[in-house]
Every structure is written in structure tokens, then in C-alpha cells.
Amino acid sequence: MVEEWYPGSFTKNFSWGPAEKGLRELYDVIRVGFAGTMQNVPREEFRARVSAKNRSDYIPLNFFLYNKTISSTDFVIADELVFQALNFRHSSAFDKLALYTFHLSRVGRWKRAAASQSQPALWAYHYLADRVALEFSWDAKKISADDIERFLLNDPRYRAQTARKVATNLNYLYKQGRLSEFRNSKPERWWLSALFVTLDRLVEDEAAVGKILPDSEYEEGLLRSGFHFISGPRSIQKDIAAHNFVKLYSICGGRLRFSEDATRERQKIILPEIMYFANNPDPVTALHPTDPSARGVIPRVCAMLAHYVGFETLDISELDNFDIEMYVRQRLEASLEMLRGKGISPNLSAEEIMSITRDA
Numbered sequence: 258m259v260e261e262w263y264p265g266s267f268t269k270n271f272s273w274g275p276a277e278k279g280l281r282e283l284y285d286v287i288r289v290g291f292a293g294t295m296q297n298v299p300r301e302e303f304r305a306r307v308s309a310k311n312r313s314d315y316i317p318l319n320f321f322l323y324n325k326t327i328s329s330t331d332f333v334i335a336d337e338l339v340f341q342a343l344n345f346r347h348s349s350a351f352d353k354l355a356l357y358t359f360h361l362s363r364v365g366r367w368k369r370a371a372a373s374q375s376q377p378a379l380w381a382y383h384y385l386a387d388r389v390a391l392e393f394s395w396d397a398k399k400i401s402a403d404d405i406e407r408f409l410l411n412d413p414r415y416r417a418q419t420a421r422k423v424a425t426n427l428n429y430l431y432k433q434g435r436l437s438e439f440r441n442s443k444p445e446r447w448w449l450s451a452l453f454v455t456l457d458r459l460v461e462d463e464a465a466v467g468k469i470l471p472d473s474e475y476e477e478g479l480l481r482s483g484f485h486f487i488s489g490p491r492s493i494q495k496d497i498a499a500h501n502f503v504k505l506y507s508i509c510g511g512r513l514r515f516s517e518d519a520t521r522e523r524q525k526i527i528l529p530e531i532m533y534f535a536n537n538p539d540p541v542t543a544l545h546p547t548d549p550s551a552r553g554v555i556p557r558v559c560a561m562l563a564h565y566v567g568f569e570t571l572d573i574s575e576l577d578n579f580d581i582e583m584y585v586r587q588r589l590e591a592s593l594e595m596l597r598g599k600g601i602s603p604n605l606s607a608e609e610i611m612s613i614t615r616d617a
Contacts, residue, residue: 262380262415263373264423266315276432279352286317287342291335295343295515300324300331300367320377321358323458324365325465331367334461335515337454344540344554349435353447354454356434360385360487361451363458366465380415381427384408386486389436395490397437402428439489444498446577448488449553452502455484460512472507476500498551501568505543508566509559520558531561542571542579552579 273282289310290303300318307314318324323334338358341351362378388408393399406424409415417423431437459478463470470478479499485491506514508527513519524531543563544552552571555563560570571579 260379260414261373262383262409262412262417263371263377264380264417264420265374265377266319267378267426268417268422269315271316271426271429272313273433276429278433279347279349279435280355280433281347282312283317283321283355284342284347284351286312286314287322287339290314290317290333291339291343293343295335295340297325297327297332297334300333303333318364319374320364321355322364323461324367324370325461326366326368329368334365336457336461336512337450340515340540340556341450341554349438350445350447350450352434353438353445354450356430356436357447357451357488358454359430359434361455361458361482361484363462363482365458365461380409380412380423382483382487383412383414384427386483390486390490395440397431397440400428400431400436442490442492442494444495444502444548444551446552446554448495449498449502449551451488452479452484452499453506453553455479455482456503456506457512458482472511475503475507479503494548494551498545498548501545501547501551502553504566505545505553505555505563505568508562509555510562514556514559517556517558520556520562524558524561528561528565533561539573542573542575543568544571544579545569549579 271282273280286307289312290307291298292306303318304314307317318333321338323336325332325334338354341354345351359378360382362376362382364375364377366375384405388404389395389397389400402421402424405427406420409417409420409423456475456478459475459482460470476499479485485495489495510516510520510523513523537557539557540554541557541560542552543555543560545568554573555570563570
């Protein structure tokens with residue numbers, strides 16, 4: 258089936274403030290619409306809450322959030338994007354995650370939606386993947402409203418008569434969403450959240466047509482979604498992190514990780530010998546020892562399951578202020594001590610080993 262690109266309501270004025278403000282308006286709308294709780298909310302209730310605060314809802318609902326009809330009622334779904342908005346202060350990490358989510362272009366369906374609205378920003382996805390990534394090598398300085406307009410008008414899949422307003426809006430969104438910071442080969446916090454939001458939406462898309470996306474197909478699903486094409490330059494470090502964090506997503510129950518009851522039941526099955534359940538509502542930082550620089554966030558109730566697949570969890574305060582060098586040194590010292598306990602005398606100290614790796 259040939260793709261058709263419709264800009265829809267993206268031609269309207271956003272009124273989201275200066276670029277330096279980032280996507281704070283979207284962040285605030287999500288918090289208002291969900292009333293601070295990680296629960297699916299009826300779409301009309303979401304709109305009423307946002308309207309009561311004199312905020313606009315059509316761009317957040319139609320381009321960023323995920324919609325689903327349950328028992329004849331349209332809902333807005335609480336997924337990774339919502340989790341990040343409700344649990345953390347507004348930051349550049351949220352802006353980049355939201356910009357990525359916009360380009361992912363998977364927002365589900367609601368009763369009065371046209372078929373094309375389930376993937377409302379395919380034109381933006383292709384501009385980012387085909388132009389910015391492939392031709393510009395993620396150099397955001399080469400992007401302009403004129404270039405976006407030419408790209409759209411020259412593609413037969415674009416079905417609107419004009420593209421100027423779409424181009425200027427998208428160009429401005431790139432500034433608000435900090436696209437210039439996508440040019441990083443490391444698996445940053447927002448990138449790991451983007452991986453989770455992609456899987457959330459793939460799972461929901463399959464469920465919407467009566468199918469189940471098996472855990473064994475998560476990594477293949479990421480490839481099909483274009484995740485690696487629209488989330489910055491690909492690297493070995495990112496690929497390793499993706500493999501590890503797909504395992505983390507899976508062990509935590511995927512979409513069910515936000516349900517405390519479901520996660521506790523899952524822990525009872527997988528780890529029946531562990532009866533401890535966290536009662537602190539704050540999320541935790543999760544990292545895999547193979548690369549402690551890749552640090553994501555999961556609900557605290559998932560912590561024991563994360564340990565089961567080799568992850569370590571830390572207090573959320575250490576998410577952005579984690580001392581990687583100290584962590585590596587402590588692990589080295591513990592390993593050397595274990596060798597000594599077995600009667601093996603290492604020739605190098607932990608500091609000497611670290612010095613060699615720094616110089617490599």
C-alpha cells in the first residue's frame with residue numbers, strides 16, 4: 258500500500274512560546290490531562306481538563322499521545338512519554354523524547370479519526386530519516402523551512418496543496434525539541450526512553466488489531482519502526498544498550514510495567530523466593546554493568562525483575578549525577594578481591610587497570 262502524507266492540524270498555530278522554552282507547553286498539557294496519575298484517561302475528560310486551563314489539546318492528542326478505543330470509549334493511554342512527564346521536571350531530555358515521539362508517528366485510533374490520523378506525521382518521519390539523517394548526517398544547521406517545504410512538495414506522497422505553514426512549524430519544532438542534540442552516538446537517557454515508548458506503541462498497535470507482539474520480536478519491531486533511523490546516529494554502544502534495555506522492557510512486563518499489581522504477580526512467578534515489594538512510589542535508575550553510562554528509568558516495583566536480567570538499580574537522585582569512574586573502580590576492586598579469595602594474586606591494581614583503559 259502506497260503511503261499518503263496528510264499534515265492535518267499541523268498547519269495550525271501552536272502558540273507554544275519561544276524556542277528556549279522547549280516543549281514545556283506539551284509537558285504541562287500532559288500533566289494537566291492525566292491529572293498526575295499513570296492511568297488511561299477518557300479522551301473527552303482529557304480535553305475538558307486541558308480546556309479548563311485555557312490550553313490547546315489538538316496537537317498533543319493528534320501528534321504526540323496515544324489514543325485507543327476501549328468498550329466504545331476513546332481513551333488517551335498512559336505510556337512512557339506520559340511516565341516521563343509525570344515523574345520528572347521539565348528538561349531537555351523530555352523535549353528530545355517528545356520530538357522523537359512526534360516523528361515515530363504512531364498515535365493509535367479514536368472513533369472519529371480518519372485512517373491516516375493513526376500515523377499523522379509520516380512526512381516528518383521521512384524528512385528526518387531520509388534528509389536529515391542520510392543526507393545531512395544529523396547536522397541540524399542544514400535544516401531550514403525552505404528545505405522542508407521543497408522536500409514535501411517534491412514528494413508525490415504529500416497530499417496537501419501547500420507546505421509552507423507545515424514547514425515553518427516543523428522547523429520551529431526542531432528548535433523547541435533540540436534536534437541539534439540528537440547528534441550523539443551515546444545512549445542517553447532520552448534515547449532509552451524513546452526505545453521504551455517505541456515498544457509501547459508497537460505493542461498497542463498490534464493489540465488494536467487483535468494481535469500480540471511476542472517478546473522475541475521486540476528487537477525486530479524496533480528495526481521495522483525506524484527507531485534507529487530517527488533517534489540520532491547509530492553506534493555499537495547504542496546497539497548494545499538497545500539489546501540490554503529490550504531485555505529490561507520484557508522482564509518488567511512490557512506495557513504492564515506501570516501496573517503495580519501486574520508487576521507484583523509477575524515477580525511472584527519469576528522470583529517466587531523473593532517476597533520483598535517496594536512501597537516507595539518513586540522510579541529508580543536502571544543500568545547494565547556492561548555500560549554504566551546508559552542509564553534509564555523504570556517504576557520501582559520493577560527493580561527486582563531488573564536484577565534478574567543483570568541490571569543494577571539506583572536511587573533516582575543518581576540518574577544524572579552518577580559517578581561512573583567510582584562505579585567502575587568499585588567493581589574492579591570487588592573482582593580483584595574475589596580473585597585473591599581464590600588464591601590468585603593479580604599483577605595490577607584497580608587503579609592501574611583503569612589507567613590502561615583510559616589511555617587505550
